[in-house]
Amino acid sequence: MQIFLGGVAAMFIGYAIIMLLYRKWFVQLKPFINPSTFSPSTSFSIIIPARNEALNIGDCLQTILQQNYPVSLFEIIVIDDHSTDDTSAIVEKLKLLHTNIKLIKLADELNGQILNSYKKKAIENAIGYATGKWIVTTDADCLVKKDWLKSYAAFIEQQDAVFVAAPVIFSNNGNLLNTFQYIDFMSLQGITAASVSAGFHNMCNGANLAYKKEVFYEVNGFRGIDNIASGDDMLLMNKIKMLYPNNVAFLYCEDAIVTTHPMPDWKSFFNQRIRWASKAEQFKSKDQKIFAVLVLVYGFNAALFIMPLLAFFNGWFLVYWFMFLSAKTLVELAFALPVAKFFGQKFIWWFLFLQPLHIGYIVISGWLGKFGSYHWKGRNVK
Known part of the structure; x- marks a missing residue:
């Protein structure tokens, strides 16, 4: 005993x-404040992998389209990962109204190829179509604030960074499961901000991060980690940090917060957390x-x-x-x-x-x- x-x-x-x-x-972090006078020059390609997200993709795109940012400096690339609902149809309708929206269907890109990580392949293929100098990734069930891209641009143009993690929070309707996820995930985000800013260890979430497109190719993208189902965010971050140890940062800014939905039931919650835990072994080396x-x-x-x-x-x-x-x-x-x-x-x-x-x-x-x-x-x- x-x-x-x-x-x-x-x-x-x-x-x-x-x-x-x-x-x-x-507590030592100083919030990044968007400058009152700022003329951005950074071009972004926002990549959104989507699989059966008909209930969410429309709202997600609308919040991005309402950005306080020049339309000429950002594009939205939705890559449909074999959806069986109306995800693509919803994107197609918005695409007719907004020329900066692109839709790619992963099924057409793979030609029947079977993979263990479809999300990584979706992002990789979308980057191949990207014209922006910076890649920003988010999820199809996320909502962003109007100064989201402006915050990224102002931060990037002031910092010597090639990879930027940013905050994500769950919505919360007050029930037991949602509250449990909300507090747990909020704590994880606090650890992310603290550890990345202090340079202690790597953490990020693919619902809100950005990296230079040329750096993605410089580290050979997802090569070497493409057999792992998850890790399109943290494992890529680690590859970039190894090459650029002093150029990874966290955007500690309220305007940059992205909101996403918690899992709707306990089974989905455990599947999500098992998925996150499955990449832990990769950090051993x-x-x-x-x-x-x-x-x-x-x-x-x-x-x-x-x-x-x-x-x-x-x-x-x-x-x-x-x-x-x-x-x-x-x-x-x-x-x-x-x-x-x-x-x-x-x-x-x-x-x-x-x-x-x-x-x-x-x-x-x-x-x-x-x-x-x-x-x-x-x-x-x-």
């Missing part, structure tokens, strides 16, 4: 240190810092996961479990409060009581990400 508890205590100390470092780096953090976080949560079970043999385990859980909650709260402030949200205090659920999902999704399979966008992936 003493050896086990000593190990848990050591993992907690490591976890607390890293979370407090994240907090320190986050590519980004040892984030891999070490992932191992620490998983180990600590796994210990907390089994302690209530051990209490059947020794009741003191339940006492120590509560102590570690309380300490973990306080450390995470210290980090989450300033992050919530940036996103303009009040912290939802009753979420603290969902800590056991949070621990369980980390352990289960991490395990299945390594040893299991998942269902995503109508496809089974191993």
Whole structure:
């Protein structure tokens, strides 16, 4: 018992240190403010992979079309990944009204080829049609603010960056599942902002990032990672960071926040998180810092996961479990409060009581990400 508890205590100390470092780096960030007078010159190609997104693609495109940015400096490329609904038809209608919209059908590009990562191939093919100097990626269920591109352009033209990650947030209708995802994802975004800005490790989300088109080709695009189902964002970021270690940045700006939808049910939620976890093994050789953090976080949560079970043999385990859980909650709260402030949200205090659920999902999704399979966008992936 003493050896086990000593190990848990050591993992907690490591976890607390890293979370407090994240907090320190986050509160040190200075928000990027769009200049009042700014004449942009950066050209963008916005790439949107879409698979069965008829319910969302129209709203997504409308928010992009309403950008406070010269139409001559951006194009929108929607690449339809074998949709069986009206995704393409909706894009076609908007395309007739807006000359800066392009539609590509991945099925026509592949000619029946079977892949393990259709999204990477979709993005790669779309980049082949892109005319902008910078590639911006987002998802078909995302909504952007009117100064989204302006924020990117002003930031890029002031910074010596070749890859820029930017903030994403979930919408929240207040129910249990949405609130759980909202707080969890918001914390991940805070860690992304802190770690990237401090140069500690790589993190980003494909719903909101940008990179130079020439740099994409300079690192040979997705070659070497194209067999991995996910990772069109973080694994590409890692390739670029290896070549340009001082030219990767985070756009800490409210105008750059992209809003997307949480998963509608628990099954979809777990499939999404298993998908995210499935690329963790790749960081063992590519980004040892984030891999070490992932191992620490998983180990600590796994210990907390089994302690209530051990209490059947020794009741003191339940006492120590509560102590570690309380300490973990306080450390995470210290980090989450300033992050919530940036996103303009009040912290939802009753979420603290969902800590056991949070621990369980980390352990289960991490395990299945390594040893299991998942269902995503109508496809089974191993």
